[in-house]
Amino acid sequence: MSYESYFQSKREQHLDELKQFLAIPSISALSTHKNDVNEAAQWVAATLKKAGLENVEVHPTAGHPIVYADYIHAPGQPTVLVYGHYDVQPVDPLNLWETPPFEPTIRNDKLYARGATDDKGQLFLHMKAIEALLSQEHALPVNMKFCIEGEEEISSPNLPAFMEANANKLVTDVVLISDTSLLAKGKPAISTGLRGLCSLEVAINTANTDLHSGSFGGGVPNALHALISLLATLHDDQGRVAIEGFYEGVPELSAAMREEFKKQNHNEEELRTKLGLEALYGEEGYSFVERIGARPTLELNGVYGGFQGEGTKTVIPKEAHAKITCRLVGDQDPSQVLDRIVTHMESHIPVGAKLVVKRGEKARAFNMDPSIPVLQKAADAYEEVYGTRALFTKDGGSIPIVETFSRVLEAPVVMMGFGLPDENLHAPNEHFNLENFDKGLLTIVSFLKRL
Structure with a gap:
C-alpha cells in the first residue's frame, strides 16, 4: 500500500x-x-x-x-x-x-x-x-x-x-x-x-506622590513627559535603533540571501491595505521581509502611567512605565544589547527623573x-x-x-x-x-x- x-x-x-x-x-x-x-x-x-x-x-x-x-x-x-x-x-x-x-x-x-x-x-x-x-x-x-x-x-x-x-x-x-x-x-x-530576543521593563520616577496639575503644573517634572522624551531617543528618523553599539554582530545581507527574500514575491502594498495602514515602516534600505527576518529591532510593547479611568483627572503622575523587547540577529549578544540600552537610557534621562530597569528574557x-x-x-x-x-x-x-x-x-x-x-x-x-x-x-x- x-x-x-x-x-x-x-x-x-x-x-x-x-x-x-x-x-x-x-x-x-x-x-x-x-x-x-x-x-x-x-x-x-x-x-x-x-x-x-x-x-x-x-x-x-x-x-x-x-x-x-x-x-x-x-x-x-x-x-x-x-x-x-x-x-x-x-x-x-x-x-x-x-x-x-x-x-x-x-x-x-x-x-x-x-x-x-x-x-x-x-x-x-x-x-x-x-x-x-x-x-x-x-x-x-x-x-x-x-x-x-x-x-x-x-x-x-x-x-x-x-x-x-x-x-x-x-x-x-x-x-x-x-x-x-x-x-x-x-x-x-x-x-x-x-531572531533572538531580549526584553526589559523601564520605570521613570519623579516626585514622591502624584501632584495637582493646577497647583504644580509647569513647575515640577512629569514622569510621563520624561518617559516619552526618553523613548523618543531610541530610534532615528530613518527607523534605525539609535543606541551606540546596538548593531554590533549584525551581518550584512549577502546577495544570495537577498535573492532568496525576493523569491518570496511578497506584496507589500497588499499587506499595507490588509492591515489598514497608511504606510509600512522600518529601517531604510530593506524590504519588509528583510526587515522582519534578517534585521534587529527595538519595539515598545506597552507604555503606561498616570490616570487611566473614564473622564479627566488633572494629575501630574509620579511614575511611568514601558515594556520593551528587541529581536536580535546574527551574533548579537542579548546581555550586551541590554547593557547598551541601559547605558543609553542613563545618559539620556531627563532632569528630575530617576530610572529603574528590570531586565527580562534573553535568547540568541x-x-x-x-x-x-x-x-x-x-x-x-x-x-x-x-x-x-x-x-x-x-x-x-x-x-x-x-x-x-x-x-x-x-x-x-x-x-x-x-x-x-x-x-x-x-x-x-x-x-x-x-x-x-x-x-x-x-x-x-x-x-x-x-x-
Whole structure:
C-alpha cells in the first residue's frame, strides 16, 4: 500500500486521536492547569509507545515534564531527534472564539482548537509518520529520538538543564522541528534563521506622590513627559535603533540571501491595505521581509502611567512605565544589547527623573547555512509532495530553544513547518488546515527516507 493510501485509510482515526490531544487544556502558563499539562505529557508518551517507539520516559522537572522516546535499530544510518511541545497558550479572550477552544471542531477543512497548529497538530504528524513507517515496513530508515516538552510557551525554563544532563542520551545527527509555517498555501518554506530576543521593563520616577496639575503644573517634572522624551531617543528618523553599539554582530545581507527574500514575491502594498495602514515602516534600505527576518529591532510593547479611568483627572503622575523587547540577529549578544540600552537610557534621562530597569528574557539568534545537504533533502521532500520546492527563509519570531539544541547537541536543525501564517496561533480561533495535515505526513515520511 502506498503511503498516500495508508494515510487516507487512517485519516478519520488520526483526526479523532488528534482531537483527543487537542481537548486537553495543557496551558503551561497557568498553575490551575498543571494537572492538564501532566495529562498531555502522559498522552504523548502513550501515543509514542503505540506508534512503536521504545524507551518511552516521562521525566519530571521543576516545572512540567519532558517526554523522551527512541528507536535505534538502523546501524550505520543517521539519527534524527524530533523536538516539539505539547503545551499551549492561554485562550483569552474567550468570547472571540466561534467554538470552545478545547472542543476541537472541523469547519471548511480546517481543524479549530487551541494548539491545532502551535504545536500539537504539527507534533502529531511526526508521531503518525513513524507509526506509518513501522506499520508499512516494520523498520525505520534512520534512528529516531523524540524530546517533547511542556514549557515552550513559557520560554522552556527547564529544558536546557535537561539537555545538558542528558547530552549523551540526546546525541543526534539532525534535529527536526515542525513549529513554523509555509509562506502561503502551497508554498513550502524552510526557516534557516530565527531572531533572538531580549526584553526589559523601564520605570521613570519623579516626585514622591502624584501632584495637582493646577497647583504644580509647569513647575515640577512629569514622569510621563520624561518617559516619552526618553523613548523618543531610541530610534532615528530613518527607523534605525539609535543606541551606540546596538548593531554590533549584525551581518550584512549577502546577495544570495537577498535573492532568496525576493523569491518570496511578497506584496507589500497588499499587506499595507490588509492591515489598514497608511504606510509600512522600518529601517531604510530593506524590504519588509528583510526587515522582519534578517534585521534587529527595538519595539515598545506597552507604555503606561498616570490616570487611566473614564473622564479627566488633572494629575501630574509620579511614575511611568514601558515594556520593551528587541529581536536580535546574527551574533548579537542579548546581555550586551541590554547593557547598551541601559547605558543609553542613563545618559539620556531627563532632569528630575530617576530610572529603574528590570531586565527580562534573553535568547540568541539561530542561523543555518541553507546549502548543507540535510536542508537540501528537506527541500526535495517538500517538492515531491507539494510540487514546488521549498524556499529558504529567515523568520522574524524567536524560538529560543532552537539555538540551544543547535549549540548543545552540535547538530543541524531542520525546521519543516506545516502551518500557515493566518492560522491564528496564540489568538482566538486557532486552526490547522487539513490539506497540510495530509501533505505534512507524506513530506515527513519522504524526508526520513531520503536521509
